[in-house]
Amino acid sequence: MTSATKVNPDLSDERKKVEFDVEEFTNWYYKGAENVAEKRFLENFFLSDPELEDKVPTSYLSHKEKYENAVRKAVLVVNKIKELQADGRGGVDIYMALLGGTLGTAIFREANPITVHFVMFLPAIMNHGTSDQQAEWISRAWNCNIIGTYAQTELGHGTYIRGLETTATYDPKSKEFILNSPNLTSYKWWPGGLGHTTNYAIVIAQLHSLGKCHGIQPFIVQLRDEETHMPLKGIKIGEIGNKVGMNTVNNGFLAFDNVRIPLKNMLMKNAKVLEDGQFIKPKSSVLTYGTMMFVRVVILKDMASYLSKAVTIALRYSMVRRQSPIEPNKPEPKIIEHVTQQYKIFPAIAKVIVFKITAEFLWDMYNQVTHDLDKGDLERLPELHAISCCLKAVCTNEAAQAVEICRLSTGGHGYLNSAGFQDIYGMVTAAQTYEGENTVMFLQTARYLIKCWEKAMNGEKLTPTVSYLENFIKGRNSRQSFQNSPSGILKAFQLAAAKKIAESNKHLEERKKYLSPEEATNQTGLELINASELHCQAFLLQATIEVLEDSTKQTSLQLRSVLKDLLELYSVDLALRYTGSLLEFANMTSSDIEFLQRSLEALLKKLRYNILGIVDGFDHPDQILGSVLGTYDGNVYENLINAAMKSPLNQEDVNKSFHLYLKPFMKSNL
Ligand SMILES: CCCCCCCCCCCCCCCCCCCCCC(=O)SCCNC(=O)CCNC(=O)[C@H](O)C(C)(C)COP(=O)(O)OP(=O)(O)OC[C@H]1O[C@@H](n2cnc3c(N)ncnc32)[C@H](O)[C@@H]1OP(=O)(O)O
Ligand SMILES: Cc1cc2nc3c(=O)[nH]c(=O)nc-3n(C[C@H](O)[C@H](O)[C@H](O)COP(=O)(O)OP(=O)(O)OC[C@H]3O[C@@H](n4cnc5c(N)ncnc54)[C@H](O)[C@@H]3O)c2cc1C
Numbered sequence: 001m002t003s004a005t006k007v008n009p010d011l012s013d014e015r016k017k018v019e020f021d022v023e024e025f026t027n028w029y030y031k032g033a034e035n036v037a038e039k040r041f042l043e044n045f046f047l048s049d050p051e052l053e054d055k056v057p058t059s060y061l062s063h064k065e066k067y068e069n070a071v072r073k074a075v076l077v078v079n080k081i082k083e084l085q086a087d088g089r090g091g092v093d094i095y096m097a098l099l100g101g102t103l104g105t106a107i108f109r110e111a112n113p114i115t116v117h118f119v120m121f122l123p124a125i126m127n128h129g130t131s132d133q134q135a136e137w138i139s140r141a142w143n144c145n146i147i148g149t150y151a152q153t154e155l156g157h158g159t160y161i162r163g164l165e166t167t168a169t170y171d172p173k174s175k176e177f178i179l180n181s182p183n184l185t186s187y188k189w190w191p192g193g194l195g196h197t198t199n200y201a202i203v204i205a206q207l208h209s210l211g212k213c214h215g216i217q218p219f220i221v222q223l224r225d226e227e228t229h230m231p232l233k234g235i236k237i238g239e240i241g242n243k244v245g246m247n248t249v250n251n252g253f254l255a256f257d258n259v260r261i262p263l264k265n266m267l268m269k270n271a272k273v274l275e276d277g278q279f280i281k282p283k284s285s286v287l288t289y290g291t292m293m294f295v296r297v298v299i300l301k302d303m304a305s306y307l308s309k310a311v312t313i314a315l316r317y318s319m320v321r322r323q324s325p326i327e328p329n330k331p332e333p334k335i336i337e338h339v340t341q342q343y344k345i346f347p348a349i350a351k352v353i354v355f356k357i358t359a360e361f362l363w364d365m366y367n368q369v370t371h372d373l374d375k376g377d378l379e380r381l382p383e384l385h386a387i388s389c390c391l392k393a394v395c396t397n398e399a400a401q402a403v404e405i406c407r408l409s410t411g412g413h414g415y416l417n418s419a420g421f422q423d424i425y426g427m428v429t430a431a432q433t434y435e436g437e438n439t440v441m442f443l444q445t446a447r448y449l450i451k452c453w454e455k456a457m458n459g460e461k462l463t464p465t466v467s468y469l470e471n472f473i474k475g476r477n478s479r480q481s482f483q484n485s486p487s488g489i490l491k492a493f494q495l496a497a498a499k500k501i502a503e504s505n506k507h508l509e510e511r512k513k514y515l516s517p518e519e520a521t522n523q524t525g526l527e528l529i530n531a532s533e534l535h536c537q538a539f540l541l542q543a544t545i546e547v548l549e550d551s552t553k554q555t556s557l558q559l560r561s562v563l564k565d566l567l568e569l570y571s572v573d574l575a576l577r578y579t580g581s582l583l584e585f586a587n588m589t590s591s592d593i594e595f596l597q598r599s600l601e602a603l604l605k606k607l608r609y610n611i612l613g614i615v616d617g618f619d620h621p622d623q624i625l626g627s628v629l630g631t632y633d634g635n636v637y638e639n640l641i642n643a644a645m646k647s648p649l650n651q652e653d654v655n656k657s658f659h660l661y662l663k664p665f666m667k668s669n670l
Contacts, residue, residue, distance in 0.1 A: 008634030010320045010334060011612075018613035020558035025617035028555055028563075029356070036619065038090075042097055045084070046107060047623045051076055058109045059417040060648055063242050066110075070248035071197060073107055074114045078144055100302045100427075102309060106624040109423050110248040114147055116192035119298065121148030124202040124291045128218050128267035136264075137220065141200075146226070148200035149191040150291065151254055156185025159440050161204065161216060161289075166256065168219055168266070170209040172277040175263045177219060179205060181255040190434075194252025195239030199224040201254070202267070202291075210277045215285065218267040223254065234259040245426015284378055286385075293385060295435045296392040297359075297366045303399040303431065304356035306424050311349045312615040313420055313630030314406035317413075318345065319612060320634040342604040344409040348402040349614055350570035353563070354544045355395050361543045362391060383463045386448035390536035393438035393445075396431040403428050410629055413636070418643035420627030439529065446528035447521075449501050449535055450508065465539060472498035482588040484595055486571040490541045492586035496578070497534035499585040504531045534581055541571060562610045569603040572596050 027033045046052060052073055058066055077098055084090050097103040099115040125137050140146050157163045165186030168177040181187055188194070194201065200222055207217040223235055231237045236255040243251070266273055270282035318336040325332050335341050369384045407414040407421035414421055432438050452462055456469045472495065482492055504527040511520035521528070548567055552560045575582060576596050582588040622631045628639035649655060 005633045005635060007632070008320050008636075010322075011316065011634035014319050014609070014612045015616070017609040018616075019610055020562055020613055021556065022613045022617045024556060024559050025562075025613060026619045028551065028559065029353075029617060030619075038093075039097075039619070042090075042094065043103055043621060043624065046077070046080060046098070046103060047621070049076070049080070052107050054109075056648070057418070057643070057646055059422075060646075063247065066248055067113070067196070067250055070108055070110070070113045074112055077107060077112070078114070096298075096301070100298070100305075102305045102620060102624045105306070105309075105423065105427060106626055108248050109626065110426060111246045113193050113197050113248050113250050114144075115249070116149045117141070117144070117147050117198065119295055120150035120192075120291055121198075121200070121202055123294050124150060124218055125220070125267065127291055127294070128202075128269050128287075129220075130267075130269050133220075133264070133267060133269075146200045147193070147198045148202065148220075149194045149198045149252075150204075151188040151191040151194060151201040151221075152204040153188065153190045154185060155187045155189040155253075158190070159437055164204060164206060164216055166203065166205040168203075168205040168207050168217070168261075170207070170263070170273055170277050171260075172210075172275070174260070175275055176260045177207075177263070177266060179203065179219070179221065179256040179259040179261065181257070186255075188252075188254035189240060190251050191254070192249045192251055194223075194237065194254055195250040196252070197250050198252075199226060199229065203254075207266070207271075207273070207279070209273055209279050212279070214271070214279045214281075217271055219261060220265045220267060221259070221261055232259070243426075244429065245423065246430050247426075283376070284381075286381070287373075289385075292435055293388055294366070296388045296441075297362050299392055299431050299435060300355065300359035300362055300388075300395050303395045303428065304352050304359055306428050307348060307355065307399045307402055308352045308615075308618045309620060309625055309627075309630075310403040310406040310421060310424050311345055311352060312618055312620055313625055313627045314345050314409045314414075315349070315612060315615045316631070316634055317410050317629040317636060320636055321410075336608075339601065339604060341409060342608065343600075344405050346604055346607055346611055347569060347573040348406060349611060350566040350573070351398060351402060352618070353566060354540055354570055355399070357547045358391065358395075358540050358543045361547065362388060380463065382448055382451075383465055386445045387465050387536075387539060389436065389441040390445035390532050391539070392431075392436065393441040394533060394536045394540065396428065397438055400425065400429045400432055413629055413640065416628070416640075416643075418628045418640070420625060420630065423626070442529040442532040443525065445532040445535065446504070449531060450505055450528075453501050453505050466535075468494040468538070469498050469501065472502075480587065482582070482586060482592045484572070484575075484592065484599055486541065486545050486567050489571040489575045490538060490545060492575065492582050492588065493534060493538035493541060493578070495587075496581045496585035497531060497538050500527065500531040500534050500581065504528050530581070534578070537574060537578070541574065544570070562607070562614070565603055565607050565610075566614070568599070569607065572599045572603060576600060 026036050030036045030039060058069065061069060081090070081094050081098065084094065095118055099112050099118050104112050122138070122141050125134060125141060129137065141148060152161060154164055154166065156165060165182060166188065167180050167182060170177055188203070191201065200220065203219045203221045204216050205219060207214045222232060223237060224231055234257040236257070238253055240251050240253055263273065263275065270287040272280040274280065318341055319334050321335045322332040323335050326337060365384055369380045372380060403421060403425050407425070410419060413419055449466065452466045452469055456462055456473050462470055480491060482488065504524055507527060508520050508524045511523050515523065544567060548563060552563055579588065579593055625631070628643045629636050631639055644650065
């Protein structure tokens with residue numbers, strides 16, 4: 001991955017000090033040399049296409065130009081994917097790479113305007129459609145003959161989906177549903193691509209039949225004419241305006257005025273309406289929520305890749321930027337020599353690996369559970385729901401925080417759009433809200449944990465992600481002293497999570513004596529969130545310990561040792577961030593904290609000369625990073641001035657505003 005330009009000697013010197021084989025790490029990280037070759041092939045295939053390159057940085061485009069440029073590219077990208085598939089190449093992974101991920105964001109800078117078509121519209125038809133409905137819609141959608149979105153959230157309700165107000169009323173005479181938006185708060189609001197891109201949508205609406213409401217159900221609805229793209233009769237549609245980030249996505253609003261759709265357009269794999277209007281209940285009412293779960297699982301993978309870009313930029317920059325002598329009369333060091341700077345970046349690098357490992361773990365679990373669901377087995381659905389909710393919350397919260405710290409670690413230059421952090425942050429922080437606001441996600445997990453606690457107290461067997469509660473109840477682990485090792489810290493977190501769940505449950509039960517169960521839950525919300533977060537942190541650490549142990553058996557000693565250091569750094573940092581809970585619940589003492597602090601400092605020192613190999617090993621070409629501060633050659637000052645010269649204002653020496661406003665203003669006092 002060498003650059004044609006001369007590499008900044010500060011960075012090439014650093015590379016000489018890396019003790020392990022960077023390519024070996026890359027192959028380990030992407031699970032095999034074949035995957036790395038495929039990744040590089042795809043990156044080259046897409047990024048070498050001049051049509052996908054921006055002549056002017058997209059941040060200088062207007063809102064409308066940004067959107068139009070993104071749609072142009074989306075079409076090119078899908079056509080290129082089809083080209084690859086015609087050559088017998090690629091499956092779902094290509095979509096993963098291009099709809100989100102690092103390659104997709106390199107092309108779009110913000111996001112792909114048709115991501116929701118692939119990530120929600122299509123999966124919703126697959127998950128909720130009968131085989132007849134799949135036969136009718138899937139191939140048209142897959143070939144993009146129709147483009148759809150997932151219209152669930154409304155102006156008035158996003159979280160509490162049982163409160164959605166759009167209605168779909170069945171008319172047995174015409175065998176049609178009539179869709180209506182009874183008031184302003186029932187307008188659909190936020191669906192990706194809804195504004196001007198899509199012509200179909202999965203609409204989540206309250207089903208009414210034979211005078212009764214049967215709760216929310218998914219309907220497939222045509223919104224625009226397939227030829228003219230004009231909104232169909234009774235449909236009011238538009239875009240909701242520009243946002244913190246993801247401005248290429250064209251999130252929209254939508255209202256219905258007596259829009260009729262045929263009976264067969266309700267997705268009926270789970271619940272059904274018969275021709276006479278009779279409603280057949282689904283096996284489980286939560287099956288309607290399946291599409292959301294799929295996206296929560298996918299989000300985790302994306303967090304690891306977005307964060308891997310941010311840390312690469314921050315670390316490379318820190319190895320060429322020199323500022324502030326540490327010893328008087330000595331030259332200014334690379335800013336990475338300031339220990340506080342190391343602490344801003346190294347733990348975030350460890351997080352990339354932890355999030356990626358856990359995302360893969362969760363992906364396998366998701367596939368297993370959906371396979372079971374297809375056979376009618378719902379047993380592990382609550383567990384998957386619970387773990388995916390808290391992981392989505394912890395990983396998006398921590399990624400957003402870490403990206404912001406990376407930006408701050410690059411000082412003033414990080415505030416420039418050309419540094420690349422703004423686009424990454426825009427993507428990551430959006431995920432804190434979409435697909436379930438994070439506080440609400442923590443509360444969903446807590447609801448499950450409390451149930452598990454009650455089961456464990458009754459001696460019932462628990463599923464693997466919560467089995468540590470059984471150990472706690474049987475008295476195992478509870479009297480152990482705190483141990484400063486990844487597995488010791490894991491035990492401490494499991495103990496803290498178990499005790500916090502127990503304590504929350506105790507307070508919940510106390511409150512239930514004088515409050516309704518729901519209000520008691522509300523009053524206990526702060527503790528429940530805390531319990532959920534501890535549970536999630538324990539899970540992240542456990543999954544990483546297990547996977548690292550297994551997957552590094554075949555690696556070189558040098559690589560294994562660096563990965564072990566990173567795991568230790570991750571766990572020590574985690575323990576230090578949660579001292580409050582560990583002191584309260586996990587037999588930690590103040591001397592343990594002192595020891596952890598020293599371990600942290602020692603680990604930063606130990607990793608100092610190997611850490612560049614890790615970010616180089618993430619293998620992001622400059623185009624993927626999209627940052628003047630993170631290029632492989634480290635020539636940041638040349639990059640900064642070159643990027644500044646691309647500003648439209650720098651294309652002329654004098655701007656017309658001088659003659660129009662400044663000059664008359666400045667001369668007016670004469
Ligand atoms: C096909 C191939 C294609 C190839 C593709 C290849 C892949 C390519 C990938 C490329 C990368 C792309 C990157 C991503 C970009 C994304 C774009 C952005 C998209 C953003 C989209 C959105 O933003 S779209 C809207 C999401 N909007 C929410 O997310 C609402 C949250 N709000 C709730 O989710 C509920 O409203 C809430 C709170 C549960 C209360 O609902 P409620 O009141 O009914 O629930 P209760 O609390 O009473 O819970 C009742 C019982 O349901 C249980 N349960 C609840 N949910 C469950 C569930 N999901 N599964 C199972 N069980 C569930 C619960 O555990 C209870 O169980 P129990 O009774 O046994 O305890
Ligand atoms: C970039 C982006 C893309 C999106 N794409 C789509 C899409 O394609 N399709 C779609 O349908 N939707 C989409 N959404 C909408 C998104 O799913 C919702 O915004 C999200 O679910 C949060 O709902 P809300 O906006 O109603 O927030 P609210 O629920 O109003 O949250 C506001 C505050 O209230 C708190 N709160 C709410 N309920 C509770 C509770 N029970 N307990 C404790 N606190 C609570 C929250 O924690 C938060 O602090 C998108 C949103 C964004 C930002």
